Amino acid sequence: KFSSLPALVDIKEGPKVAIAEADLEDYPGMYLRGNNNTMLTGIFPGFPLKEETVDLSKRGGDRSIQVLEYGDYIALINGKRNLPWRVLVIADNDADLVTSEIIFTLAKPPQIKDTSWIKPGKVAWDWWNFNNIYGVDFEAGINTETYKYYIDFAAKYGIEYVILDEGWYELGDLLKINPDIDMEELLAYAKGKNVGIILWVVWKTLEDQLHEAMEKFAAWGVKGIKVDFMQRDDQRMVNFYQRIAREAAKRKMLVDFHGSYTPRGLRRAYPNVITREGVRGLEHYKWESGLSPEHEVTLPFIRMLAGPMDFTPGAMINAQKKNFKPVFRKPMSQGTRCHQLAMYVVYESPLQMLADNPTHYLGEQECMEFLSKVPTVWDETKVLQARVADYIAVARRKRDEWYVGVMMDWTPRELELRFDFLDKGTYTAEIYRDGVNAHRNGNDYKRMKKTIEKGQSLKIKLAPGGGWAARLYKK
Numbered sequence: 433k434f435s436s437l438p439a440l441v442d443i444k445e446g447p448k449v450a451i452a453e454a455d456l457e458d459y460p461g462m463y464l465r466g467n468n469n470t471m472l473t474g475i476f477p478g479f480p481l482k483e484e485t486v487d488l489s490k491r492g493g494d495r496s497i498q499v500l501e502y503g504d505y506i507a508l509i510n511g512k513r514n515l516p517w518r519v520l521v522i523a524d525n526d527a528d529l530v531t532s533e534i535i536f537t538l539a540k541p542p543q544i545k546d547t548s549w550i551k552p553g554k555v556a557w558d559w560w561n562f563n564n565i566y567g568v569d570f571e572a573g574i575n576t577e578t579y580k581y582y583i584d585f586a587a588k589y590g591i592e593y594v595i596l597d598e599g600w601y602e603l604g605d606l607l608k609i610n611p612d613i614d615m616e617e618l619l620a621y622a623k624g625k626n627v628g629i630i631l632w633v634v635w636k637t638l639e640d641q642l643h644e645a646m647e648k649f650a651a652w653g654v655k656g657i658k659v660d661f662m663q664r665d666d667q668r669m670v671n672f673y674q675r676i677a678r679e680a681a682k683r684k685m686l687v688d689f690h691g692s693y694t695p696r697g698l699r700r701a702y703p704n705v706i707t708r709e710g711v712r713g714l715e716h717y718k719w720e721s722g723l724s725p726e727h728e729v730t731l732p733f734i735r736m737l738a739g740p741m742d743f744t745p746g747a748m749i750n751a752q753k754k755n756f757k758p759v760f761r762k763p764m765s766q767g768t769r770c771h772q773l774a775m776y777v778v779y780e781s782p783l784q785m786l787a788d789n790p791t792h793y794l795g796e797q798e799c800m801e802f803l804s805k806v807p808t809v810w811d812e813t814k815v816l817q818a819r820v821a822d823y824i825a826v827a828r829r830k831r832d833e834w835y836v837g838v839m840m841d842w843t844p845r846e847l848e849l850r851f852d853f854l855d856k857g858t859y860t861a862e863i864y865r866d867g868v869n870a871h872r873n874g875n876d877y878k879r880m881k882k883t884i885e886k887g888q889s890l891k892i893k894l895a896p897g898g899g900w901a902a903r904l905y906k907k
Contacts, residue, residue, distance in 0.1 A: 433466035450521040454538035456696035461665035477666040478502030495661035527815035539697025552782035553592025561789040574599035575612040585790035587625035589804040606645040628655030656686030665693040677702035695739030713743040725897035726841040744785040745775035748792040750874030767897030774899035777837025838900040854886040870895035
């Protein structure tokens with residue numbers, strides 16, 4: 433048996449213990465191997481001595497770096513330096529796993545003096561929905577007009593960023609732009625609409641062209657980079673993360689690491705590393721059915737303990753188990769619409785994706801009234817109810833507004849929420865709940881308004897793979 437970190441151990445008739453590490457720098461990441469029923473052993477990737485790049489003419493040739501030879505050691509270090517923390521998070525209550533900040537606390541302190549330019553927000557994302565916009569007068573695809581459509585959508589709803597994912601440059605050369613994209617025109621258009629642009633890049637191409645590419649991005653006014661396909665955490669690759677964080681910070685750019693290992697605290701030293709993948713996220717619904725609502729209500733207790741996760745929520749085609757089918761070019765999610773909406777409260781990511789097609793969102797005005805307002809960073813968090821792999825209910829506050837998200841596995845349930853966390857006074861709750869037929873059609877939901885006061889209880893009913901989301905504000 434083999435596990436990446438964090439790993440959660442459920443002790444019979446005892447607490448749960450999460451095993452993790454923090455302050456990983458210039459050192460390989462740790463994994464766990466189960467030797468028997470009572471012992472776990474830490475294992476590490478060896479030091480890469482010889483690497484080979486796959487031929488660029490082959491599929492994946494810009495990103496597939498094969499290690500041909502490893503050393504019989506794991507790192508070259510100065511013996512007097514600090515090594516990563518080995519962390520045990522002992523939780524009597526499952527909810528304590530969700531609110532733990534120990535990985536962040538143990539990490540290296542901030543290395544950036546001025547952080548005022550680091551702006552969290554939501555992102556309209558192109559890749560998951562395959563640019564399948566429709567009802568327009570131009571051919572959708574990786575081109576200037578399509579990305580203007582994304583920018584217009586983002587501007588309409590106050591969404592801070594748009595990502596240009598794979599296809600905007602010729603793979604292998606970040607300085608060779610897709611001829612169907614007028615980058616200067618597009619960036620000027622985005623700036624005029626107050627929408628920032630984030631560029632997807634393959635890590636190896638970025639490493640090979642680091643100075644030239646980053647200088648070009650800075651000259652364009654790019655707000656961030658999404659760095660993908662690292663797929664390793666040996667000492668050399670861990671150092672790559674540090675280098676990119678520094679170089680991006682010099683140019684006031686955000687960093688979203690995809691194809692990455694889970695967080696180990698780098699975001700404390702470099703807050704511009706605003707989120708990262710390191711999670712089996714929504715994209716997997718495009719090609720497999722291995723994801724499930726059960727998986728999605730497990731993540732907050734284990735993966736999210738390490739730090740923000742770019743799960744990329746927001747699917748607007750929602751299917752119950754028997755109706756689900758992986759479709760790469762027109763993807764859907766498992767579970768209900770409200771399950772997806774609740775992710776924006778439950779899942780922590782200061783850079784939070786809207787993964788689906790803007791055409792779908794534009795046709796879902798009621799959902800966009802929630803998604804356009806929900807914050808991506810919070811002032812306070814309360815876990816109302818929680819059981820690993822079964823369900824989770826989280827309340828988060830931003831200034832004087834509260835948001836509540838509830839997510840369920842495949843078992844339909846009724847839960848009772850107590851609003852003890854509210855201040856005194858009367859709140860209006862804009863509620864999104866599973867529809868009467870959500871057990872048949874995951875798209876079914878109902879929006880309603882209700883008045884709520886401190887200490888009041890509310891019973892909610894959730895469908896299989898269900899969810900519940902609410903925005904609460906004072907009149």
